[in-house]
Amino acid sequence: MDAFVYREGNGGRVLHAEGVSLPSVAARFGTPTYCYANGVLVDRYRALAQVAPNALICYAVKANDALAVIRTFARLGAGADIISGGELRGALRAGVAPDRLVFAGPGKTREEMDFALANGVGQFNVESPAELEALDAAARAVGARAPVALRVNPDVDAETHDKIATGRRGDKFGIDDIDIPELYARAAALEGIELLGLAVHIGSQLSRLAPFEAAFERLVTLVEGLRAAGHRVTRLNLGGGLGVRYQDETPPDVDAYGGLVERVRQRLGVTVVIEPGRWLVAPAGVLLTRVITVKQAGERRWAIVDAAMNDLMRPALYDAWHDIEPVAEPASGVATVETDVAGPVCESGDVLGRRRQLPPLTAGDLLILRDVGAYGSVMASTYNGRPLAAEVMVRGDAVASIRARQDLEALLARDLVPSWLA
DSSP states (O other): OOOEEEEEETTEEEEEETTEEHHHHHHHHOSSEEEEEHHHHHHHHHHHHHHSTTEEEEEEGGGOOOHHHHHHHHHTTOEEEEOSHHHHHHHHHTTOOGGGEEEOOSOOOHHHHHHHHHTTOSEEEEOSHHHHHHHHHHHHHTTOOEEEEEEEEOOOOOOSOGGGBOOSTTSSSSEEGGGHHHHHHHHHTOTTEEEEEEEOOOBSSBOOSHHHHHHHHHHHHHHHHHHHTTOOOOEEEOOOOBOOOSSSOOOOOHHHHHHHHHHHHHHHTOEEEEOOOHHHHGGGEEEEEEEEEEEEETTEEEEEESOOTTTOOHHHHHOOOOOEEESBOOOTTOOOEEEEEEOSSSSTTOEEEEEEEEOOOOTTOEEEEOSOSSSSGGGOOOGGGOOOOEEEEEETTEEEEEEOOOOHHHHHTTOOOOGGGO
16 A cells, blocks of 8 residues: 555645645644554554464564554554663553563663563563573562563574664674573573573564575574473564565565464464564655755755754665655656755755655755655654654544654753853
8 A cells, every 4th residue: 555645636736645635734734744644554564464363463663653653553453572661661651462562672771671570561582691680680579570582693694784684693682592502491490580482683674585584494493402402482583674665675575474474383383473663664654844945066956855864864874765756746748857855954964865856846845755654753863953853644534643843942941051050
């Protein structure tokens, strides 16, 4: 489902989000604004649930932590994969059942462990011997047993961007696969630990199934060895990482991915957890922005817009591509102009798209950046004193604010001036 298409609107054909025209969104909420299509979220979740019907789907909150997004999935039956105490609180507030929460991440604090134990989190992914000991102590202190899966680093190259690969030897994530048998035996003897099984996550934006297969096969071998040694293994957390198309990628077929997950489940007779994030939310969001000015710099034509790298970090951080389109459909036969689209932040890296073929632009024109539902607003900052953008969600012909634009006074109110500077 593509929810963002040209339809007739006031003054001609304009992009709509489901049944809502984007010019009306800009008029009501201003720009820059993130706009999410609820129907895309629902459709993609159901598509994944259909091909992996026996897996517990735990939405990876780090991709987009808006409560409206999390609640959309929770109402469909999803759990959540969370990385921090903040994400844990958000998932609970959005209505995720505590026993469907997976607390991942390599650096959980004692405070976070205590809060998660008090709220009955269903699984902790433990990433080091030190974390295992700390979690055991936290659980024993309150007379509880923490449900644990040991996160395996299988030394598998995800064949993705270096900054989002997490399963290679030497990466900061997980426990080296060769160390798992000894640590599993150690964990089984700890009073505060309830061992469930193993977990793995090798990276994000995978474009082939082969790395998944290699990592899952390593888990299978480990499970067989653990069981042969007399250990109980009832759960496998297979992580996330399923890629999407931003430019010219060909992501893995979701049916084939679901089949792979189901084969692992049947082969070992375990409960299986998967943690999709980007695949569920990326195509559901666009960033709506307005042209401030157009300038020529030598041979380069620049459109300076009111969205910037503080609103969407991915192009500056990963050299990521997002399609850029005019909100008003160009008239037939209008020639395009090679244009660089950039924000007003004082950084040469504040470029949202280079050498894009766009119709001639003027101040006031509206553009969208596509596929920003994942790792867009969630990575935003207030760099250059820029308030956080507004966020809205549409369903059919209804639109609602899900995060108001940050007020400048609220931004400044964070600061305190010492009395000795008064």
